[in-house]
Amino acid sequence: MSGRSPTSDDLVSELRRKIRPDLVVTTPEILENFRADRSGLRSDSAPIVVVFAESSSDVVEVMMSATAHRVPVVVRGTGTGVAGASFASAGELVLSLERMNRILEINEEEAYAIVEPGVINGDLNDVLRDRGFWFAPDPASRAISSIGGNIATNAGGLMCAKYGVTREAVLGLTVVLADGSMIETGRRTMKGVTGLDLTALVTGSEGTLGVIVSACVRIRRAVPGGVSTVNAYFPSARDAANACLAVSSAGLTPMVMEIMDDQCLAAVHAYLELDSPPSGSASLLLQFDGESSTANAASANDILRRHGGRPETATDEAHAEELLRIRRSVHPAMARLGTTLIEDVCVPRTRLADMFDRISEIQRQRGIVIPTVAHAGDGNLHPNFISETDHIPEEIWDAAQELFSAALEFGGTLTGEHGVGTLKKRWLRQELGDTQVELQRRIKAAFDPLNILNPGKVF
Amino acid sequence: MSGRSPTSDDLVSELRRKIRPDLVVTTPEILENFRADRSGLRSDSAPIVVVFAESSSDVVEVMMSATAHRVPVVVRGTGTGVAGASFASAGELVLSLERMNRILEINEEEAYAIVEPGVINGDLNDVLRDRGFWFAPDPASRAISSIGGNIATNAGGLMCAKYGVTREAVLGLTVVLADGSMIETGRRTMKGVTGLDLTALVTGSEGTLGVIVSACVRIRRAVPGGVSTVNAYFPSARDAANACLAVSSAGLTPMVMEIMDDQCLAAVHAYLELDSPPSGSASLLLQFDGESSTANAASANDILRRHGGRPETATDEAHAEELLRIRRSVHPAMARLGTTLIEDVCVPRTRLADMFDRISEIQRQRGIVIPTVAHAGDGNLHPNFISETDHIPEEIWDAAQELFSAALEFGGTLTGEHGVGTLKKRWLRQELGDTQVELQRRIKAAFDPLNILNPGKVF
Numbered sequence: 058m059s060g061r062s063p064t065s066d067d068l069v070s071e072l073r074r075k076i077r078p079d080l081v082v083t084t085p086e087i088l089e090n091f092r093a094d095r096s097g098l099r100s101d102s103a104p105i106v107v108v109f110a111e112s113s114s115d116v117v118e119v120m121m122s123a124t125a126h127r128v129p130v131v132v133r134g135t136g137t138g139v140a141g142a143s144f145a146s147a148g149e150l151v152l153s154l155e156r157m158n159r160i161l162e163i164n165e166e167e168a169y170a171i172v173e174p175g176v177i178n179g180d181l182n183d184v185l186r187d188r189g190f191w192f193a194p195d196p197a198s199r200a201i202s203s204i205g206g207n208i209a210t211n212a213g214g215l216m217c218a219k220y221g222v223t224r225e226a227v228l229g230l231t232v233v234l235a236d237g238s239m240i241e242t243g244r245r246t247m248k249g250v251t252g253l254d255l256t257a258l259v260t261g262s263e264g265t266l267g268v269i270v271s272a273c274v275r276i277r278r279a280v281p282g283g284v285s286t287v288n289a290y291f292p293s294a295r296d297a298a299n300a301c302l303a304v305s306s307a308g309l310t311p312m313v314m315e316i317m318d319d320q321c322l323a324a325v326h327a328y329l330e331l332d333s334p335p336s337g338s339a340s341l342l343l344q345f346d347g348e349s350s351t352a353n354a355a356s357a358n359d360i361l362r363r364h365g366g367r368p369e370t371a372t373d374e375a376h377a378e379e380l381l382r383i384r385r386s387v388h389p390a391m392a393r394l395g396t397t398l399i400e401d402v403c404v405p406r407t408r409l410a411d412m413f414d415r416i417s418e419i420q421r422q423r424g425i426v427i428p429t430v431a432h433a434g435d436g437n438l439h440p441n442f443i444s445e446t447d448h449i450p451e452e453i454w455d456a457a458q459e460l461f462s463a464a465l466e467f468g469g470t471l472t473g474e475h476g477v478g479t480l481k482k483r484w485l486r487q488e489l490g491d492t493q494v495e496l497q498r499r500i501k502a503a504f505d506p507l508n509i510l511n512p513g514k515v516f
Numbered sequence: 517m518s519g520r521s522p523t524s525d526d527l528v529s530e531l532r533r534k535i536r537p538d539l540v541v542t543t544p545e546i547l548e549n550f551r552a553d554r555s556g557l558r559s560d561s562a563p564i565v566v567v568f569a570e571s572s573s574d575v576v577e578v579m580m581s582a583t584a585h586r587v588p589v590v591v592r593g594t595g596t597g598v599a600g601a602s603f604a605s606a607g608e609l610v611l612s613l614e615r616m617n618r619i620l621e622i623n624e625e626e627a628y629a630i631v632e633p634g635v636i637n638g639d640l641n642d643v644l645r646d647r648g649f650w651f652a653p654d655p656a657s658r659a660i661s662s663i664g665g666n667i668a669t670n671a672g673g674l675m676c677a678k679y680g681v682t683r684e685a686v687l688g689l690t691v692v693l694a695d696g697s698m699i700e701t702g703r704r705t706m707k708g709v710t711g712l713d714l715t716a717l718v719t720g721s722e723g724t725l726g727v728i729v730s731a732c733v734r735i736r737r738a739v740p741g742g743v744s745t746v747n748a749y750f751p752s753a754r755d756a757a758n759a760c761l762a763v764s765s766a767g768l769t770p771m772v773m774e775i776m777d778d779q780c781l782a783a784v785h786a787y788l789e790l791d792s793p794p795s796g797s798a799s800l801l802l803q804f805d806g807e808s809s810t811a812n813a814a815s816a817n818d819i820l821r822r823h824g825g826r827p828e829t830a831t832d833e834a835h836a837e838e839l840l841r842i843r844r845s846v847h848p849a850m851a852r853l854g855t856t857l858i859e860d861v862c863v864p865r866t867r868l869a870d871m872f873d874r875i876s877e878i879q880r881q882r883g884i885v886i887p888t889v890a891h892a893g894d895g896n897l898h899p900n901f902i903s904e905t906d907h908i909p910e911e912i913w914d915a916a917q918e919l920f921s922a923a924l925e926f927g928g929t930l931t932g933e934h935g936v937g938t939l940k941k942r943w944l945r946q947e948l949g950d951t952q953v954e955l956q957r958r959i960k961a962a963f964d965p966l967n968i969l970n971p972g973k974v975f
Binding site: 165166167168210211213217218221222224225234238239240241242244245246247248249250251252253254255257258260261262266278279281302305306308348349403404405406407432434435436437468469470471472473474475476477481485488489490492493494496497499500501502503504515 | 624625626627669670672676677680681683684693697698699700701703704705706707708709710711712713714716717719720721725737738740761764765767807808862863864865866891893894895896927928929930931932933934935936940944947948949951952953955956958959960961962963974
């Protein structure tokens with residue numbers, strides 16, 4: 058079997074003595090699944106072993122053995138990451154947390170839930186909905202992504218401008234460190250400043266600092282009032298972006314504000330076998346919640362019209378759901394077009410229109426198709442670089458480089474919500490600078506002196 | 517002069533060559549001011565020198581010299597900290613940032629401001645108000661505390677349950693490291709996940725990791741609609757705490773929810789020379805903002821009445837301001853009672869009533885006066901331990917120890933918003949555990965290998 062060596066044989070035998078043996082898997086067909094995540098990247102070879110941990114004590118045992126044998130560990134939730142942080146290759150151990158998927162406590166009075174890392178975001182929300190609560194982090198992958206993965210990437214989603222990113226929803230974490238010791242970061246209370254904020258530091262650390270074995274997350278009471286959904290067509294994504302700025306400047310805070318450019322919109326309609334949208338149109342989807350949602354949607358309609366949009370308010374819930382379904386179908390629609398590199402730059406909102414223009418230029422000059430969707434409320438764009446080969450070719454990377462440079466030039470960032478993983482590590486210094494990268498490496502070493510946690514990712 | 521030595525003479529001469537000499541102060545009467553902050557603690561001796569930096573390049577020079585001479589640096593804003601993190605003693609250099617007090621940019625469309633660390637919280641809010649914006653972090657000290665200090669302590673305040681703590685308002689920081697190198701953490705965009713979240717890590721680090729020389733902070737558009745203010749008397753703080761839980765459970769989110777126990781309320785009324793409040797009463801102050809503020813206040817009134825309260829809605833702005841003034845006068849009123857140790861435990865909201873009871877017990881058993889005020893929305897209590905001596909006597913520390921143990925027993929934390937400083941470092945391990953404290957020390961060393969940034973504080 059590829060990747061096996063005396064060390065790895067010893068490790069596997071040791072793990073099978075310490076952990077229920079059927080959780081320690083070396084079946085080649087299963088190992089194959091862990092060579093990729095949803096980044097479009099794939100490792101050259103399979104890992105040694107996958108451990109399907111069922112408890113924090115399994116995780117402790119794995120980390121103690123990994124430390125003893127100096128074997129790198131790739132922590133993985135449901136493998137839906139799109140930055141290439143959660144796949145493994147020869148010589149590595151995959152620590153899968155997907156079976157640690159119990160909701161341990163829901164405390165309505167304190168407005169928190171304690172969950173294991175493998176709980177699916179949508180599953181928690183299903184349980185909470187019945188109790189009149191919800192969990193705000195809302196990545197587009199919420200039906201399939203785990204809360205542990207959401208935390209490990211500090212996931213964003215559709216509602217960040219109004220309800221914050223995942224970091225704002227994490228109160229405390231139980232983390233197993235590289236050597237198998239365990240810490241409790243943060244707290245269950247609303248506030249707390251005892252020591253350094255390791256909860257925030259581990260959030261978004263992409264498996265490089267420790268293994269999250271449980272999380273205390275903030276839950277919110279359902280917002281009273283209905284939701285009003287508006288869809289508008291615009292002559293261009295630039296016009297839609299400018300309309301969004303006007304909506305924000307009017308003091309309106311939609312919970313959702315999503316732009317699809319013409320290519321993206323057309324591709325999704327084709328994928329869903331819907332009537333084609335008006336030719337060449339971009340779309341803007343707005344959702345308002347709260348007691349003033351209807352009035353706010355009406356105000357927004359006026360603004361959109363003044364900015365060249367043709368808005369239409371959803372007549373009922375089925376209509377609203379259909380509009381949202383179009384937005385949520387971007388990923389599968391893109392996958393049908395070819396191999397997709399999903400990018401994730403974030404720019405100041407006032408530069409969103411410029412960024413759409415820059416993407417058009419890159420398309421024109423390089424002859425690449427780049428349908429783009431954006432969380433307009435926070436300036437976060439997902440350009441989808443499409444290629445017809447089965448891997449991402451070098452000219453796509455060159456185009457992506459141009460995109461990143463533009464994002465930084467506009468005062469933005471390489472990654473709004475997906476993370477660095479392997480996909481963007483070559484650009485890390487361009488954004489953070491050498492001094493900060495060296496400092497971040499020293500912090501990583503403070504957690505993981507042997508560099509066994511996701512080595513080669515991020516840094 | 518106390519604290520002078522060949523090293524310190526060299527340091528001072530060097531600084532006077534590198535920085536405008538009048539900014540490098542060794543006048544004994546001025547140095548005296550830096551032996552204390554507002555914690556009630558005072559160092560044994562004066563620092564070597566105070567540098568009143570006027571620019572980030574002054575800060576760089578100070579840190580390079582401090583590194584070269586291995587001299588500890590205490591970074592200080594306006595010195596309003598209450599945990600003893602910002603005072604200095606013999607052999608130390610004070611780096612005062614109070615003159616770095618310029619607002620560098622206010623960007624309304626992007627909803628951020630860039631400020632130097634010495635900008636007073638209230639001053640920024642005054643400027644923002646004219647533009648229809650505000651800065652949410654609202655410590656009770658906002659008229660005198662600096663934004664740099666707010667960030668260094670991750671300050672809370674009266675509105676955290678609704679609008680978050682300081683961390684949620686910080687987008688990015690420019691930080692000078694111990695060796696004088698400079699990094700830019702975070703971003704100006706709404707989202708971003710490139711690398712580890714050093715913005716959050718530096719926030720709340722109490723001067724132990726680096727020197728904040730500018731901050732990009734999130735500002736908010738003024739909330740449309742008015743503010744409704746309700747004051748209610750209750751037979752006890754326990755009753756008031758239970759009423760608060762009922763208000764939250766009804767789905768109401770006041771922006772302010774403050775409880776004063778009977779002793780605190782009586783002391784403030786005496787201090788302000790107001791008619792005495794009803795004998796033995798605790799009070800609850802609620803403020804609702806937003807378009808439904810009046811309706812929400814009315815709903816809250818009903819709930820308070822059902823829980824034994826006698827609520828009264830402020831009739832006009834002057835009345836509301838008077839009610840707030842009573843709350844904001846707690847600190848000076850306490851100072852008049854004697855030497856005050858202001859405590860800062862935070863507990864799950866459902867344990868707030870129990871914590872009030874425990875404080876009563878401590879008072880009874882130990883014969884100590886402990887008037888208490890609480891941010892009820894987030895379970896954060898400020899018991900004020902009063903003593904008649906000019907320093908805090910050992911029996912007060914013993915009582916505080918009992919308080920901390922109770923907070924931890926109830927699932928809470930040592931400090932909700934004031935920080936650890938010197939005041940609580942002896943209890944750090946009790947909350948974080950040895951493993952986490954050692955890890956935090958290694959992180960501190962990754963930033964500051966010579967341990968010259970606020971040594972002896974927090975850790």
